[in-house]
Amino acid sequence: MTIFSPGATIGIIGGGQLGRMTALAAANLGFKIHTYCPEHDCPAAQVSNEVTVASYLDHQKIAEFAAVVDVATFEFENIPHETVQIIANHTVVRPGWKILHIAQNRLREKDFIKHLGIGTAPYQAIDSNEALQDAAASLGFPCILKTTELGYDGKGQYILRSATDIDALAINFQPGAYILEGFVDYDKEISVVLARSVNGEISCFAPTENHHKNGILDISIAPAAIAPAIATMAQAMASTLAENLELVGMMAVEFFVTKNQQLLVNEIAPRPHNSGHWTIDACITSQFEQFVRSVCGLPFGSNALHSRAIMQNLIGDQVLSWPDFISEPATKLHIYGKADVKAGRKMGHVTRLLPL
Numbered sequence: 506m507t508i509f510s511p512g513a514t515i516g517i518i519g520g521g522q523l524g525r526m527t528a529l530a531a532a533n534l535g536f537k538i539h540t541y542c543p544e545h546d547c548p549a550a551q552v553s554n555e556v557t558v559a560s561y562l563d564h565q566k567i568a569e570f571a572a573v574v575d576v577a578t579f580e581f582e583n584i585p586h587e588t589v590q591i592i593a594n595h596t597v598v599r600p601g602w603k604i605l606h607i608a609q610n611r612l613r614e615k616d617f618i619k620h621l622g623i624g625t626a627p628y629q630a631i632d633s634n635e636a637l638q639d640a641a642a643s644l645g646f647p648c649i650l651k652t653t654e655l656g657y658d659g660k661g662q663y664i665l666r667s668a669t670d671i672d673a674l675a676i677n678f679q680p681g682a683y684i685l686e687g688f689v690d691y692d693k694e695i696s697v698v699l700a701r702s703v704n705g706e707i708s709c710f711a712p713t714e715n716h717h718k719n720g721i722l723d724i725s726i727a728p729a730a731i732a733p734a735i736a737t738m739a740q741a742m743a744s745t746l747a748e749n750l751e752l753v754g755m756m757a758v759e760f761f762v763t764k765n766q767q768l769l770v771n772e773i774a775p776r777p778h779n780s781g782h783w784t785i786d787a788c789i790t791s792q793f794e795q796f797v798r799s800v801c802g803l804p805f806g807s808n809a810l811h812s813r814a815i816m817q818n819l820i821g822d823q824v825l826s827w828p829d830f831i832s833e834p835a836t837k838l839h840i841y842g843k844a845d846v847k848a849g850r851k852m853g854h855v856t857r858l859l860p861l
């Protein structure tokens with residue numbers, strides 16, 4: 506197993522806030538970061554040693570990038586297979602293609618989870634209006650139609666409350682493009698963020714309770730107020746997924762806790778996760794440092810909490826209230842350096858720390 510030492514260059518595909526916070530953690534350990542992203546002045550570029558600004562489909566630029574980094578990773582999962590393959594031809598890539606391939610597609614993801622005997626919301630693949638009518642009749646209303654690929658923060662999702670909502674949809678269904686999910690009447694949403702090392706060691710952070718607004722994560726509370734048995738079960742299920750996905754790196758597993766205290770997996774993300782941002786300020790080792798350690802083949806730091814935490818995303822113009830947040834002595838303010846404030850855009854976050 507190749508180990509990378511301080512001084513080595515980690516290449517990160519993607520230039521958003523996850524890349525930025527990874528770069529900051531990497532710098533603390535003496536690593537260099539080379540960011541590859543399609544936009545100029547992205548959040549990660551502002552704190553990276555090197556930046557390549559090019560399309561993910563520019564095979565020449567991808568190959569040049571891969572040739573100059575020591576190890577490569579991703580801060581988001583929607584990378585074309587050919588791009589990953591080109592990088593892998595030149596350098597070590599962690600995590601590997603398998604987990605990206607599965608996490609890129611909700612249908613593959615749910616089939617994989619189900620195959621391991623882990624629960625999900627009931628679902629059916631949809632490739633025609635008739636299939637949607639039949640699936641809605643069998644899953645019942647309300648139900649949620651989702652694109653299988655490229656949906657995030659509630660994008661590409663339609664809540665269907667009655668047959669009239671189906672009639673109102675103007676979708677030209679293509680094979681494999683949509684999935685219909687039964688609506689889970691959940692008690693709570695939680696997530697488990699974990700790292701897995703090249704040796705298969707797993708480090709699970711405490712489960713986090715998540716509250717969404719308009720399909721976007723609003724607040725994360727850590728640790729989640731759930732029974733210890735549920736917390737242990739969620740960590741065990743997330744670990745089983747990580748092992749079977751042969752993860753080396755970070756992964757988040759989002760769960761619904763149903764009213765009868767069953768755990769259903771909603772989705773997985775093979776990278777650091779918004780619901781793990783609180784770990785920067787409330788844990789001995791953050792998710793971003795653990796990510797760098799796993800990608801570089803280094804031992805994990807303790808993921809123990811030294812505080813409880815409530816993380817609030819600063820979406821759109823919420824970031825303009827930064828003077829209020831910075832005046833709160835036990836609140837840590839993080840701003841991502843995005844030039845334009847746009848509605849629905851994650852501009853930063855704050856973590857309020859509370860005694861354990």
Ligand code: AMP
Pocket residue numbers: 626649656657658659660686687688689690694717720759771772
């Ligand atoms: P997703 O993009 O799949 O993570 O969905 C975003 C949010 O929509 C979730 O965090 C839930 O709050 C809600 N949601 C998604 N799928 C379901 C479902 N099957 N049942 C109930 N709520 C859901």
